[in-house]
Amino acid sequence: MPELPEVETVCRGLALRLQGRRLLRVDQRRPDLRFPLPENFAARLTGRRIERIARRAKFILVHLDDGTVLVCHLGMSGRMVLSDGLPEGGPEPHDHVIFHADDGTVLRFNDARRFGLMDLVPELRLATHPLLAGLGPEPLGNGFNGPVLAAALKGRATPIKAALLDQRVVAGLGNIYASESLFWAGLSPRRLARTVQGARAERLAAAIKRVLTEAIAAGGSSLRDYVQATGELGYFQHRWAVYDRAGQRCPTCDCADGPAARADGFGIRRIVQSGRATFYCARRQR
């Protein structure tokens, strides 16, 4: 589920309901997620007021009134589920942490695969925290553009698709939006990252901004049973140009009949790079 647009959507949903609220009780229902939770995790959160909720890359940052920040990552399967009180029948399987706010709002962190994480970090040390220190620029911020991207890709021998998944290059892209961005930039995912310079880097930076902006506007992509914190479904998955569309025709070049067409007559290919699925149109993307 969660790449930058989904995390941004979750943050906005959480902020609407929880900003300014005080945590009356926190139930920690297992000792660890991807890592052990910090010492006295629940106790350190109890009684705290939530000042604001922000995002850095795919991390949710819950700023508390004692100068600490609850850092959350959703991993692959993590969800933040808001409700008025606990659901009937109590917590659901894989509800690992449950936050009770002072107005009766309940937030459950549910994560079947447990690739997610939480940590408590002093605000002053946030920038140097090991999880956050090495992150590249925010793709929707002013610090990200063609030259910055080109510099990060310079000299790298890995395929551009793999480079875009490296959070040190640009922070927040994942497997879906990497494929989507390369499609709109007209760049082959197999192209060596170091060759994406100049105008190509400009195109790619612009495509990344465009794809992420449109996905956020659509409320992110909802896969399987994923819903936003507010309970609404994102709908960007209906606008994917290439992701999960192997065998379908390319949306812009109609290449089912073109020179890159496969024997089956369809345009969008699925390949595996670094163990992960990549989707692209070999005719449009060079």
Add this chain to the structure above:
DNA sequence: ACGAGAACCTGTTTGC
């Protein structure tokens, strides 16, 4: 030093 692949863990989908 760098990049590909495995590993982490569980649930769902696919294929025989």
Add this chain to the structure above:
DNA sequence: TGCAAACAGGTTCTCG
């Protein structure tokens, strides 16, 4: 229908 294999939005570690 049933079972096993493949696959899934992320990140980190190991190995070559």
